[in-house]
Amino acid sequence: MKKNSCQATLTLTQADKGKTVKVQRGEPFAIELDTNPSTGFDWLVHEIDPAMLRQGESEYFGGEAGLVGTPLRVVLCFTGLECGSTRLKLAYRRSWEKDIRPKKMLTFKLRITD
Numbered sequence: 427m428k429k430n431s432c433q434a435t436l437t438l439t440q441a442d443k444g445k446t447v448k449v450q451r452g453e454p455f456a457i458e459l460d461t462n463p464s465t466g467f468d469w470l471v472h473e474i475d476p477a478m479l480r481q482g483e484s485e486y487f488g489g490e491a492g493l494v495g496t497p498l499r500v501v502l503c504f505t506g507l508e509c510g511s512t513r514l515k516l517a518y519r520r521s522w523e524k525d526i527r528p529k530k531m532l533t534f535k536l537r538i539t540d
Contacts, residue, residue: 438455
């Protein structure tokens with residue numbers, strides 16, 4: 427798979443959590459994280475303001491396809507819609523385990539500018 431197919435102009439990682447990051451309105455940006463979807467765990471949007479951010483496609487790469495337990499990388503794509511400040515919270519969890527605390531949580535603080 428082609429990395430960053432969302433045409434991201436900026437790629438954030440776990441190291442950017444908690445920092446305020448400036449993103450351009452209308453320009454796609456990506457968040458790249460380690461994941462292991464074959465075990466059921468994946469990064470899911472926990473909190474997003476749909477007036478400020480639009481989520482695009484996710485893409486996986488790395489590892490050996492078809493092997494259970496093989497770690498991968500996921501690229502989550504987003505676009506800032508309106509100028510201002512917002513936050514995006516991601517949860518590392520199994521989608522069907524709604525009442526169980528996520529294994530990990532990441533919060534990204536975003537300042538969307540022209």
